[in-house]
Amino acid sequence: MGNPTVTRPPQPWTAPTATEAVTAAVRLPGSKSLTARALVLSALATGPSTLAGPLRARDTELMAGALRALGTHVSTSDDARWLVRAHRLVGPAHVDVGLAGTVLRFVPPIAGLAEGRITFDGDPQARRRPLGPLIGALRSLGVRVDAPPTGSLPLTVLGAGRVTGGEVVLDASASSQLVSGLLLVGARFDRGLVVRHVGPPVPSAPHLRMTVQMLRAAGVAVDDTTPDVWAVEPGPLTGRGWEIEPDLSGALPFFAAALVTGGEVTLQGWPHHSAQPIEQLRALLQRMGGEVTVTAAGLTVRGTGRVHGIDADLSEVSELTPVLTALAMLADSPSRFTGVAHIRGHETDRLAALAREFTALGADLTEAPDGLEIRPRPLRGGVFRTYHDHRMAHAAAVAGLAVPGVEVDDVGCTSKTMPEFPALWSELVTNKS
Numbered sequence: 001m002g003n004p005t006v007t008r009p010p011q012p013w014t015a016p017t018a019t020e021a022v023t024a025a026v027r028l029p030g031s032k033s034l035t036a037r038a039l040v041l042s043a044l045a046t047g048p049s050t051l052a053g054p055l056r057a058r059d060t061e062l063m064a065g066a067l068r069a070l071g072t073h074v075s076t077s078d079d080a081r082w083l084v085r086a087h088r089l090v091g092p093a094h095v096d097v098g099l100a101g102t103v104l105r106f107v108p109p110i111a112g113l114a115e116g117r118i119t120f121d122g123d124p125q126a127r128r129r130p131l132g133p134l135i136g137a138l139r140s141l142g143v144r145v146d147a148p149p150t151g152s153l154p155l156t157v158l159g160a161g162r163v164t165g166g167e168v169v170l171d172a173s174a175s176s177q178l179v180s181g182l183l184l185v186g187a188r189f190d191r192g193l194v195v196r197h198v199g200p201p202v203p204s205a206p207h208l209r210m211t212v213q214m215l216r217a218a219g220v221a222v223d224d225t226t227p228d229v230w231a232v233e234p235g236p237l238t239g240r241g242w243e244i245e246p247d248l249s250g251a252l253p254f255f256a257a258a259l260v261t262g263g264e265v266t267l268q269g270w271p272h273h274s275a276q277p278i279e280q281l282r283a284l285l286q287r288m289g290g291e292v293t294v295t296a297a298g299l300t301v302r303g304t305g306r307v308h309g310i311d312a313d314l315s316e317v318s319e320l321t322p323v324l325t326a327l328a329m330l331a332d333s334p335s336r337f338t339g340v341a342h343i344r345g346h347e348t349d350r351l352a353a354l355a356r357e358f359t360a361l362g363a364d365l366t367e368a369p370d371g372l373e374i375r376p377r378p379l380r381g382g383v384f385r386t387y388h389d390h391r392m393a394h395a396a397a398v399a400g401l402a403v404p405g406v407e408v409d410d411v412g413c414t415s416k417t418m419p420e421f422p423a424l425w426s427e428l429v430t431n432k433s
């Protein structure tokens with residue numbers, strides 16, 4: 001079993017404070033979720049595929065590396081266009097998942113289709129991310145998986161080169177990725193796949209819709225008409241050209257800057273129809289005092305400088321919680337966020353981490369089992385620990401717009417999904433973009 005990834009040295013960073021309204025048109029990297037899915041679907045397809053505008057970041061490089069390790073030809077030398085040529089899936093191989101939930105949940109089902117022994121491990125924190133229901137599902141499909149009794153990394157899949165398929169029942173309340181990972185490969189199983197979720201609600205519904213939409217775009221028949229049941233017909237996947245949209249979750253801190261400073265931020269290259277949860281984001285930002293418009297120039301968020309507190313169930317958009325918490329901290333009334341118990345199993349226990357680090361900056365917030373309650377009051381500067389979580393760094397950056405002296409212990413963790421974050425953020429705040 002390989003050792004967990006060696007950690008890089010921490011990169012301390014003082015979040016810049018805004019002295020005037022932030023007004024900018026930004027071009028941001030591609031979506032992590034779209035890039036990960038496009039890579040996986042391309043590796044499972046019959047013909048070659050291309051990804052236009054892919055995200056180059058740690059999570060997607062790890063996904064490309066994982067698929068390469070299994071025999072897929074993935075060329076990432078051109079930033080604008082990646083090429084994928086599927087190949088027979090083979091082991092032995094080792095997959096480093098880093099801290100990427102997508103690699104952790106999407107690649108083990110693919111390993112079941114490979115011939116040979118495939119080992120998986122990642123960062124120390126990845127060993128704490130929920131995986132047990134996926135291991136159970138794969139075993140019930142006849143895939144041989146060796147894993148600790150905790151149902152987590154490190155993992156070995158002894159791939160037989162084919163999976164019969166059929167129906168699996170699992171509790172995916174800990175992560176929608178447990179379902180997405182199975183659905184993405186299901187068409188390559190001899191009899192296809194039916195996934196049935198039993199348990200508390202599956203979070204992040206828009207990510208499940210994204211999975212279904214992209215499967216259909218690859219020529220796969222998926223029936224998702226029954227709640228909590230997804231049926232994938234067996235059949236070939238078509239190689240194709242994937243257009244990767246800018247990452248909406250990664251854009252949130254930039255939009256938040258418009259709200260906090262009373263400015264205007266346009267995300268360039270926003271598509272007319274998106275697979276990402278734009279309507280949920282629009283509603284949240286509007287309720288918090290912003291105005292969201294989509295024009296030919298892109299997706300624009302305008303703020304007044306006043307942020308309003310809200311009561312919101314964030315289960316559909318849970319990865320937005322850290323930055324929304326920072327916004328709520330700077331609001332003119334209290335906020336309550338619910339429906340996100342599962343983010344305790346994200347890169348870190350986000351509810352505990354947000355409560356601890358914002359309290360250290362003088363905030364008044366309470367951690368609930370499934371969310372946070374935030375009562376705004378003036379904050380002070382201080383050290384803000386990220387726990388290797390990119391979205392903790394984004395949250396600190398947003399708070400730092402209004403609070404001088406927010407010292408992020410390691411902004412390098414933003415390389416998970418946006419290595420250029422510190423540079424783009426400094427440009428934004430100094431109005432040089």
Ligand SMILES: O=C(O)C1=C[C@@H](OP(=O)(O)O)[C@@H](O)[C@H](O)C1
Binds near residue numbers: 102
């Ligand atoms: O499938 C995906 O690309 C994702 C699904 C969501 O996971 P959870 O359902 O675990 O929240 C989301 O939070 C994550 O950032 C990306």
Ligand SMILES: C=C(OP(=O)(O)O)C(=O)O
Binds near residue numbers: 100417
């Ligand atoms: C939860 C997240 O990531 P992952 O894909 O690693 O689950 C996230 O990006 O907020």
